[in-house]
Amino acid sequence: MGNEMKLYDVTIIGGGPVGLFTAFYCGMREMETKIIEFLPYLGGKVSYFYPEKVIRDIGGIPAITGEKLIGQLAEQAQTFDPTIVLNQQVVGLERLKDGTFMLTSHNGEKHHTRTIILATGFGTLKSAKLDVDGAEKYEGRNLRYGVERLSDFKDKHVLISGGGNSAVDWANELLPIAKHVTVVHRRHEFSGIERNISNLRKSTATIMTPHVLDAVHGEEDRIERVSVKNIETNDTDIIEVDEVLVNHGFCIDLGPIKEWGLEFEFGNIKVDSKMQTNIKGIFAAGDVANYLNKLHLIAGGFSEGPTAVNSAKSYIEPKKELKPIYSTTHF
Ligand SMILES: Cc1cc2nc3c(=O)[nH]c(=O)nc-3n(C[C@H](O)[C@H](O)[C@H](O)COP(=O)(O)OP(=O)(O)OC[C@H]3O[C@@H](n4cnc5c(N)ncnc54)[C@H](O)[C@@H]3O)c2cc1C
CATH class of the missing domain: 3.50.50.60 (FAD/NAD(P)-binding domain)
Structure with a gap:
């Protein structure tokens, strides 16, 4: 340099x-x-x-x-x-x-x-950031915008926010490794390759649509729970998570x-x-x-x-x- x-x-x-x-x-x-x-x-x-x-x-x-x-x-x-x-x-x-x-x-x-x-x-x-209060402090910890190492997600409960090609791909890739995968997407339909979407729908993943990731809760350095809101009914679920993976485009x-x-x-x-x-x-x-x-x-x-x-x-x-x-x- x-x-x-x-x-x-x-x-x-x-x-x-x-x-x-x-x-x-x-x-x-x-x-x-x-x-x-x-x-x-x-x-x-x-x-x-x-x-x-x-x-x-x-x-x-x-x-x-x-x-x-x-x-x-x-x-x-x-x-x-x-x-x-x-x-x-x-x-x-x-x-x-x-x-x-x-x-x-x-x-x-x-x-x-x-x-x-x-x-x-x-x-x-540049990845589009998760637009919820306080999210930035978890970046580089258990709030991620990409999958660098599949092993980071081994035996974890992974919540994926997003419904595009990459979100669907990540979900399918992580399913055999993670303890559980939850996918949260604001639309009922996913976009991407049909076979990958069918595989996801047939899998053990929990699919929450039309939902948005509404808030993150945790201690100093880790998100422990997230609030997920149904945008049609406004009902909110609190979900325990180990890793949050956001794919809101770039x-x-x-x-x-x-x-x-x-x-x-x-x-x-x-x-x-x-x-x-x-x-x-x-x-x-x-x-x-x-x-x-x-x-x-x-x-x-x-x-x-x-x-x-x-x-x-x-x-x-x-x-x-x-x-x-x-x-x-x-x-
Ligand atoms: C999901 C996906 C799968 C793909 N699969 C394949 C495949 O199987 N086979 C294949 O051949 N191709 C594939 N491609 C296409 C392939 O990735 C691209 O053709 C290739 O990356 C182009 O290389 P590049 O070096 O021109 O540009 P890039 O890979 O885009 O690299 C450009 C770099 O320039 C940097 N940069 C930009 N502006 C500036 C600036 N002002 N100052 C400093 N740095 C800057 C960027 O940060 C970036 O790192 C795929 C693409 C995607 C998105």
């Missing part, structure tokens, strides 16, 4: 799977590289939404959990020792007189760079990057076949980049990243070719 005023060849905004593989490839092209990530950890949507899901559509890897894939990508990214900055959202962009860029993070920290590769996905991810937003003067197309940043945006020296790869027949898959981003790096390299050193470099000849 630190080194904020050193001039980097490339700064990758976003430490998701595509940002990580892009950082590795920057090292292949001998570019001084920095990754800036908003979350306190690497891995983007994979770490945030599905660390324990098995991914089966990456060439050469028949099956791998999200967590393992990110572990391997982080290891690969560190081959050439890039600077990794966590917990910072890049908000400001300034083009200096010498053509380099000065980026500013939400906390005021500055980052000086010759080129930028946007690997921001659809933006920063916000995903590019934030101030939308004001940088980049050209957008279908909500994402328009790039050409070199992954060049409309601003010279700024490239994009992964979910944020848009072009004809764009594939929103990790495998697609693994090709776009190196293309963006090769373009950034020839932007800095115009005599360098855009040709691919093979790792087999590099090491």
Whole structure:
């Protein structure tokens, strides 16, 4: 960390799977590289939404959990020792007189760079919070907004608030592990994949609809009981819980990057076949980049990243070719 005023060849905004593989490839092209990530950890949507899901559509890897894939990508990214900055959202962009860029993070920290590769996905991810008095003090304790470790819920009474795809998935995943699962949802209908919803309805889970989680009660550091209100009758039940898992959706937003003067197309940043945006020296790869027949898959981003790096390299050193470099000849 630190080194904020050193001039980097490339700064990758976003430490998701595509940002990580892009950082590795920057090292292949001998570019001084920095990754800036908003979350306190690497891995983007994979770490945030599905660390324990098995991914089966990456060439050469028949099956791998999200967590393992990110572990391997982080290891690969560190081959050439890039600077990794966590917990910072890049908000400001300034083009200096010498053509380099000065980026500013939400906390005021500055980052000086010759080129930028946007690997921001659809933006920063923030879970919608449980909107009841005093809930925030239980965050990071037994009030959770995601499932990091299934084992955290072993033999516990888990109350899940929410009725979307993830809430249904979590309920089904936790049923064999937890002592009991209660699902509270404000509508009668759940949304998501029909088979998963049928499995949940047929399971031993207690389903409370149309109900809302109305209040949390507990000691200093743990929720012990919750009030759950039927929104049609206003009847309230008090339920003893060990863990409360909230899935009220999330916000995903590019934030101030939308004001940088980049050209957008279908909500994402328009790039050409070199992954060049409309601003010279700024490239994009992964979910944020848009072009004809764009594939929103990790495998697609693994090709776009190196293309963006090769373009950034020839932007800095115009005599360098855009040709691919093979790792087999590099090491
Ligand atoms: C539930 C689910 C299941 C999926 N399953 C699969 C699958 O099986 N196979 C597959 O190929 N794809 C799958 N996908 C899609 C895949 O996750 C995405 O294509 C992939 O994560 C895109 O990677 P990325 O690095 O471009 O973006 P992301 O993973 O979104 O990472 C972008 C990172 O940039 C950070 N960031 C954003 N803005 C800023 C900023 N201003 N400053 C600093 N950091 C910033 C974010 O915090 C984030 O960590 C799935 C997606 C979901 C939601």
